[in-house]
Amino acid sequence: MGGASGPSAAPLLGKTEGDGVTIDGRTRLAGVIGWPVDHSRSPMLHNHWCRVHQVNGAYVPLPVKPGQLEMALKGLAAAGFRGVNVTIPHKEEAFRLCDELTETARRAGAANTLRFVEGRVIGDCTDGTGFCDNLLAHGVRLEGRALILGAGGAARAVAAALQDRGCEVFISNRTASRAEALVQALGAGTVLDWTDWPSRLGEMNLLVNATSLGMGGRDDTAWSSLLQKGQEGLSVADIVYTPRQTPLLKAAQERGFRTVDGLGMLICQARAGFQEWFGVLPEADEASFDILAQDLARHGLS
Structure with a gap:
């Protein structure tokens, strides 16, 4: 968080800035639910796309224990989140909790990409x-x-x-x-x-x-x-x-x-969710791949 101090400084009311991302009262929010969820590179990918496409959005990791998914979805929808991705071990439970499903999700019997629309949970499967x-x-x-x-x-x-x-x-x-x-x-x-x-x-x-x-x-x-x-x-x-x-x-x-x-699958499956939540269909391009590959390499996971 930055900004000058003293009486002449303009306060950052409800706003945080860093790494090129601005978060304020109009920021579109999404995230990924899993247990554990610290392995996920989805936040890095989606926030990269937010920066590239100049979207006022943020995508965050959401560790949710087994048995708490329904409560978490209701809370996130009430808090104004646009939607979430769902990863291990919640995908099949997410399918059961959806109010509406795409044909692809019905065919797969699982949901990994959820939208919150007027209190309803709409599930899709992009995997x-x-x-x-x-x-x-x-x-x-x-x-x-x-x-x-x-x-x-x-x-x-x-x-x-x-x-x-x-x-x-x-x-x-x-x-x-x-x-x-x-x-x-x-x-x-x-x-x-x-x-x-x-x-x-x-x-x-x-x-x-x-x-x-x-x-x-x-x-x-x-x-x-x-x-x-x-x-x-x-x-x-x-x-x-x-x-x-x-x-x-x-x-x-x-x-x-x-x-x-599996890195390319992560990028390819993420595109549809990003479009639903943030209004832009990103490309599965070399820059997206490189930013994740470099991070994995830094953590000895290449």
Whole structure:
């Protein structure tokens, strides 16, 4: 906070300034809800876009414990927030709490982008589109068979988006009943037992980690041995982006597979929410990518 002192100084009534961002009584507010939420680079991305597009807006991290999401949404809407993103572990609960859902959110069975309109919560799911846009940007063809690890909100969105683009989807999750529920909700797909998917990898064109495995660099999975059956031409994608080079992606690169990290997905899925809250559709451009990549590198998460 800045400003001169003394009787001649003009007071900054309700206003804070710093890093090129001005916050006052007209500032549009949005944020990201998660538990934990300190790993999220969404605030950095959205505030970068606010500066670039000269939007009087601010986007903040909102740590909300499990079981408190409904109360948090009501409070934020009452406080004048335009909306929020929702991340682990709240996406499926957010879906249930919405007053209205887009067709994309219904298809995915999850909501990650919420708008507050006259006391109502309107839910959308941008994860699937963001994921596919990121794959296409990396030259991955959306065809053939895709094996998705996980059955949570992000997995549901990715599976629905890949199905809608003509892929045959296989789901594997540690808790088989969740994978079965996902396939039933999608109306198509095949469940693979968690212990069996490595032996079926040779049949796949794409492997997607849609779990939190590897987040924070946790190397507690023997990915190298699990990837042994993968064939030439396999693409491996990870929705985790902290770090960008997850243990899975490192193991996949060592085997010569094409890899796609989750940073591009973060940027691509964020565009629609920014437009809804702040009135501008930003580009998933090199500058947006670089500002996040450099931050991850500074924190040893590249």
